[in-house]
């Protein structure tokens with residue numbers, strides 16, 4: 001338990017609680033593990049569980065491995081604790097090196113377009129493409145296309161999008177790199193990414209790309225909720241329950257990215273609660289060369 005607290009919780013104020021059932025074949029009993037506390041940054045990728053003797057390993061969404069040793073349950077008079085350790089991170093290092101050299105040769109110009117779900121990122125990106133010659137890469141669209149393509153990560157991505165959870169950085173970054181490499185343009189709008197600090201740090205270190213600036217669409221939850229419920233694109237996550245989860249993820253994880261770039265003087269904040277045309281006037285001003 002000591003390791004679990006020390007390693008997983010030291011940096012994070014926010015966590016989610018999970019419930020796990022294990023079948024002990026020796027005693028022929030189901031064991032219920034309640035209140036497994038994980039940082040909100042991560043999510044167990046359940047179909048990746050590995051069992052060896054009394055130890056269960058779970059791959060987490062950030063490629064950390066969580067180790068449950070069910071033979072080492074610690075009891076106190078009030079509560080039962082399970083011995084849980086964080087085992088380190090799965091890193092695809094060979095691939096990282098390869099992609100870094102390829103993308104750093106291309107040296108594309110990148111603008112991140114961030115804002116809550118329904119703040120109008122996609123809508124304004126379409127306008128920016130027309131007026132300023134950028135190529136629009138929506139991280140969410142790339143992930144949805146990956147599900148449709150029948151990729152091995154499809155089920156995991158589908159589950160995470162349905163829950164409004166952030167997909168592991170490695171998956172999203174690979175899709176973004178591929179899209180950048182396959183396009184001749186050298187100016188890209190990356191819409192809806194990075195969604196947390198881990199996304200941001202991984203993207204910068206893997207690709208070597210630092211954004212020119214960050215466009216931040218600031219909009220009230222009330223307005224975003226209204227827009228998402230009216231979006232009508234048949235998305236699995238545009239229902240009120242998932243919308244609320246996405247708002248929470250945005251506040252808990254994504255705002256930190258905007259704060260980081262703000263501290264570097266890179267954020268251009270747009271009042272996105274106005275009508276589309278008015279928002280675009282502000283967007284145009286953000287893209288105009290500084291005088």
Ligand SMILES: Nc1ncnc2c1ncn2[C@@H]1O[C@H](COP(=O)(O)OP(=O)(O)O)[C@@H](O)[C@H]1O
Nearest residue numbers: 117118119120121122123227230231274275276
């Ligand atoms: N300024 C705006 N005022 C009213 N509705 C908008 C505005 N911008 C976008 N919308 C609508 O709101 C919904 C969400 O917009 P979208 O661009 O898809 O947001 P995001 O990409 O940030 O999730 C869409 O149906 C879109 O037509």
Ligand SMILES: O=c1ccn([C@@H]2O[C@H](COP(=O)(O)OP(=O)(O)O)[C@@H](O)[C@H]2O)c(=O)[nH]1
Nearest residue numbers: 117118139140160161164165166167192193
């Ligand atoms: O970099 C990204 C972009 C999107 N998503 C997932 O895709 C969903 C939809 O994101 P998108 O940007 O398409 O829509 P928005 O929430 O901004 O309306 C999110 O809730 C996440 O589950 C993700 O994990 N990483």
